[in-house]
Amino acid sequence: MHDISPIRAKSGTNQEGTSAHNRRVMIEALRLNGQLSRADLARATQLTKQAVSNIIEDLERDGLVVALNTVRKGRGQPFTPYRLVPEGAFAVGLQIDRHLGRVVVVDLIGKVMARAEANLPFDEPSAGVEIILDLVARARHELAGISAQSERRLVGLGVAMPGPFGLNNSDDKWMMPAWQQFPLLEALAAGTGLDVGLQNDAAACATAERIVGAAHGIDHAVCLYVGYGIGAGLILNGELYTGGNGNAGEIGLALLSPAGPGSTPLEHRASLASLYQHLGLNPADAQLYERLDTLALADDPKVAAWVEAAAHDLRWSVHLIETMLDPQTVILTSGAPASLARRLLQAMHPLLPSIADRPGRRLPRLQLGITDPWAIAVGAAAEPIGRAFDPRFSAILKAG
Incomplete structure (x- = not known):
C-alpha cells in the first residue's frame, strides 16, 4: 500500500453534467499535492474510480497531466502517480x-x-x-x-x-x-x-500568496497589502472573495476618525505613498525600491518615525479584519523591500486583543508574506x- 495520509482537495460530484467541475477539482488536487495516483484522487475528491480514470485520460490527451514511473512498495499493488504538466x-x-x-x-x-x-x-x-x-x-x-x-x-x-x-x-x-x-x-x-x-x-497579491506563499493550503486568510495604497485580499472558504462589485477588501478607505471634516482614510497615513511623501521621494524613481531598502537597513530615523505611526494604524486594521472575518491568519504583504516590511511587522506587535487571540492557535495571528515587487503581476x-x-x-x- 502507498501513503494514505490526508490529501488537500475539494470534493467532486458524481451528478451528471458536472464533468467540467470535476476536471477542475482534479487539476487543483494535483496542483496542491504535487503528484497523486488514481486511487489517491478518487479518495480525496470522492469521485468514483471510473470517473477519475476517464478524467485522467482526458487531461493526458489535452497535455495537462502526465503519468510518472510506476511505483512499487512492499507487497501492495503497484501504482502510477500523475502530475500536472507545467x-x-x-x-x-x-x-x-x-x-x-x-x-x-x-x-x-x-x-x-x-x-x-x-x-x-x-x-x-x-x-x-x-x-x-x-x-x-x-x-x-x-x-x-x-x-x-x-x-x-x-x-x-x-x-x-x-x-x-x-x-x-x-x-x-x-x-x-x-x-x-x-x-x-x-x-x-x-x-x-x-x-x-x-x-x-x-x-492579486492574495492570489499569489495562495499559490506560492503563506496562504497556500489555507481556507481562511486575509492578505493585508501595503503598497502605494492599502487593500485586503480575502480568501474565504478556500476561494478569493471579490464582493458584489469587485471592491471587497478596500480597507484603505476605512476612516480612522468619525466621518465628516478631518476624517482620514487609512491609506493616506499608512501606505507607501505616505512614506514617499514623508521622505520626499519621487514614486516614479526607478531606484525607489533600492533606496527604501538602504534607508531601512541603515535604521534611518525618518523611516523609523513613519514605521511607528503606520504600525499604530495597521494594528487597528488587523483587529478590524479579525473581528469581521475570523481568518485563520492575517498575512502582511507589501511592495516594500523585505527589510522595511519586517520592521513594520515587528512594530505592529503587540496586536490589539481580538476574537483571534485564543489558545491553541496553529498559525500566528499575523505573519509576513511575499515582499517580491513582482508578486502582484x-x-x-x-x-x-x-x-x-x-x-x-x-x-x-x-x-x-
Whole structure:
C-alpha cells in the first residue's frame, strides 16, 4: 500500500453534467499535492474510480497531466502517480500602478517564464496602453523561445490595478481616475487577442500568496497589502472573495476618525505613498525600491518615525479584519523591500486583543508574506489560470 495520509482537495460530484467541475477539482488536487495516483484522487475528491480514470485520460490527451514511473512498495499493488504538466497552460499577468507597468507570463503551476517592466506616464492611459502592449508582446516573444506551443496554450490576460472600481468620486487621484474611465479591458483584448480579466492589486497579491506563499493550503486568510495604497485580499472558504462589485477588501478607505471634516482614510497615513511623501521621494524613481531598502537597513530615523505611526494604524486594521472575518491568519504583504516590511511587522506587535487571540492557535495571528515587487503581476496571471482550471462551487449548484 502507498501513503494514505490526508490529501488537500475539494470534493467532486458524481451528478451528471458536472464533468467540467470535476476536471477542475482534479487539476487543483494535483496542483496542491504535487503528484497523486488514481486511487489517491478518487479518495480525496470522492469521485468514483471510473470517473477519475476517464478524467485522467482526458487531461493526458489535452497535455495537462502526465503519468510518472510506476511505483512499487512492499507487497501492495503497484501504482502510477500523475502530475500536472507545467507547460500545459500559460497566462499573462499585468500590474498597472501609478507610475509603473509590470508584465509576467506564468505556467500552469505559477512559475514565472518571462517578465518585462517599464515606467508609465502618470494619468495618461492612451499612451500607457501602448507601452503595456509592447511589454506583453516582448514577454510573449520570450516565452515562444522557450515553448513552441506557448501561443496555443495561452489561456488569458489578468490585470491588477488599484481599486476601488466604479465609484462616483472618480476625481480622487488615489484611484487612478483617468485609467478608471479609460476602456482598458477592451483596448487590451483588442491589442493582445486574449480574454482579459480585472481585479484590484490586493486581491492579486492574495492570489499569489495562495499559490506560492503563506496562504497556500489555507481556507481562511486575509492578505493585508501595503503598497502605494492599502487593500485586503480575502480568501474565504478556500476561494478569493471579490464582493458584489469587485471592491471587497478596500480597507484603505476605512476612516480612522468619525466621518465628516478631518476624517482620514487609512491609506493616506499608512501606505507607501505616505512614506514617499514623508521622505520626499519621487514614486516614479526607478531606484525607489533600492533606496527604501538602504534607508531601512541603515535604521534611518525618518523611516523609523513613519514605521511607528503606520504600525499604530495597521494594528487597528488587523483587529478590524479579525473581528469581521475570523481568518485563520492575517498575512502582511507589501511592495516594500523585505527589510522595511519586517520592521513594520515587528512594530505592529503587540496586536490589539481580538476574537483571534485564543489558545491553541496553529498559525500566528499575523505573519509576513511575499515582499517580491513582482508578486502582484504573478497574482494577476493566476486569475486567468484560475478562471480556466480552478473549481467553482457555483458549477455544482447550477448543475444540481
